[in-house]
Amino acid sequence: MSARPDLRLPPLKYLAAGIVSLVVLFHLAAVHKSDAYARHASVDALRSRLGLSSDGMPVASFRQDDALAAPHRAGGADWDAHGAGNSTRANAAFVILARNSDVWEILGSIRGIEDRFNRKYNYPYVFLNDEPFNDEFKRHTSAIASGPCSYGLVPREHWEEPEWIDESKAAEERKKMADAGVIYGDSRGYRRMCRYQSGYFFRHPLLDTYDYYWRIEPSVKFYCDIDYDPFRYMADNKKKYGWTVSLYEYEKTIPTLWKTTKEFIEKHPEHLASPNMRQWLVNDKDEYNRCHFWSNFEIGDLNFFRSKAYLDYFDYLDHAGGFSMERWGDAPVHSIAAALFLKPEEIHWFHDIGYMHPPFLHCPKDSASRCACNPKDPNAFGNWKKLRPNWASE
Numbered sequence: 001m002s003a004r005p006d007l008r009l010p011p012l013k014y015l016a017a018g019i020v021s022l023v024v025l026f027h028l029a030a031v032h033k034s035d036a037y038a039r040h041a042s043v044d045a046l047r048s049r050l051g052l053s054s055d056g057m058p059v060a061s062f063r064q065d066d067a068l069a070a071p072h073r074a075g076g077a078d079w080d081a082h083g084a085g086n087s088t089r090a091n092a093a094f095v096i097l098a099r100n101s102d103v104w105e106i107l108g109s110i111r112g113i114e115d116r117f118n119r120k121y122n123y124p125y126v127f128l129n130d131e132p133f134n135d136e137f138k139r140h141t142s143a144i145a146s147g148p149c150s151y152g153l154v155p156r157e158h159w160e161e162p163e164w165i166d167e168s169k170a171a172e173e174r175k176k177m178a179d180a181g182v183i184y185g186d187s188r189g190y191r192r193m194c195r196y197q198s199g200y201f202f203r204h205p206l207l208d209t210y211d212y213y214w215r216i217e218p219s220v221k222f223y224c225d226i227d228y229d230p231f232r233y234m235a236d237n238k239k240k241y242g243w244t245v246s247l248y249e250y251e252k253t254i255p256t257l258w259k260t261t262k263e264f265i266e267k268h269p270e271h272l273a274s275p276n277m278r279q280w281l282v283n284d285k286d287e288y289n290r291c292h293f294w295s296n297f298e299i300g301d302l303n304f305f306r307s308k309a310y311l312d313y314f315d316y317l318d319h320a321g322g323f324s325m326e327r328w329g330d331a332p333v334h335s336i337a338a339a340l341f342l343k344p345e346e347i348h349w350f351h352d353i354g355y356m357h358p359p360f361l362h363c364p365k366d367s368a369s370r371c372a373c374n375p376k377d378p379n380a381f382g383n384w385k386k387l388r389p390n391w392a393s394e
């Protein structure tokens with residue numbers, strides 16, 4: 001008679017086996033129930049976060065297809081201003097235009113928005129660059145982001161000056177502006193960036209599937225917990241443009257922007273919203289008062305930028321040449337367009353979002369917002385009280 005194997009386990013082993021089974025069961029249930037958990041807990045996702053390829057080696061190139069996972073559509077009915085954890089997201093992404101050399105400053109910005117908001121929502125990120133992103137940029141940014149990341153190359157024809165720009169005249173104008181001491185006065189790259197942010201970022205194919213974007217820049221800070229979903233707020237309240245800081249533009253960068261805008265309105269009165277915020281843009285002499293939303297922070301509806309009104313406006317400005325011959329910024333361009341082509345109620349001041357882009361900040365006064373900033377900081381938003389459109393009260 002052969003000896004029967006002893007199938008009994010000592011009690012400690014039973015306990016260990018039980019715990020392992022529970023963990024496996026929990027993981028399977030969570031994967032089954034939640035897309036977000038599946039995406040973040042999958043071996044592929046963990047590998048990509050660690051910057052490893054399927055064979056465990058550092059990635060040579062980031063998998064763009066992983067990054068294009070379809071987000072959830074906005075739900076609508078169950079919006080709750082304090083509903084953190086609400087699982088129905090808007091169809092939205094963070095958009096970050098950056099150079100490879102911006103990586104360390106970008107990491108700080110992503111860390112901030114993750115800690116204050118996105119770790120609960122896992123919205124995707126779209127990174128754009130006029131040069132290919134390198135592995136260092138991709139590895140570090142995708143390691144911090146809680147949502148999927150995609151990395152896009154800006155097409156040359158969206159970045160470089162259009163053919164009607166006289167290059168030698170543009171170079172002369174840059175020199176004049178530099179001599180006048182205007183910030184970025186001598187920079188052709190900065191002008192290209194402003195033109196791209198004005199007229200092209202929303203045409204990048206990586207954004208085609210989204211309705212809303214939130215622009216993030218290097219070196220920004222988010223001071224307060226954001227315990228609701230601003231994207232959902234935009235979608236559920238039919239907002240099309242959201243801002244948090246407004247400032248005056250440097251006069252020398254936009255000498256003919258308002259004149260060109262007025263010509264456009266005369267040619268295309270059909271694009272004006274009714275009512276609109278033209279009043280908010282001008283002084284007593286009907287000159288542009290230079291007030292603008294500071295566009296390094298923006299939460300917007302991409303379909304506004306894709307609209308015929310906006311595209312016609314950008315095209316008109318572009319042919320006038322001021323992006324190269326002067327130094328028109330995307331902030332006044334977006335702001336003027338929003339004020340003219342949107343209704344006041346479609347524009348939202350996110351006064352509850354504490355934010356800093358050096359050197360200025362917005363710090364909500366209300367201590368209930370739990371903000372780590374000083375509302376009386378000399379560079380804080382209160383100093384621009386007079387710029388605040390009168391329809392937006394604190």
Ligand SMILES: Nc1nc2c(ncn2[C@@H]2O[C@H](COP(=O)(O)OP(=O)(O)O)[C@@H](O)[C@H]2O)c(=O)[nH]1
Nearest residue numbers: 097098099102128129130131189193217218296
């Ligand atoms: N890819 C790329 N991004 C740029 C370039 N210049 C500026 N940016 C990005 O455009 C945004 C605005 O530039 P920034 O230097 O922050 O300008 P500032 O905020 O107006 O001082 C940032 O997100 C930059 O990373 C460029 O030449 N190439």
Ligand SMILES: [Mg+2]
Nearest residue numbers: 217218296357
């Ligand atoms: Mg910046």
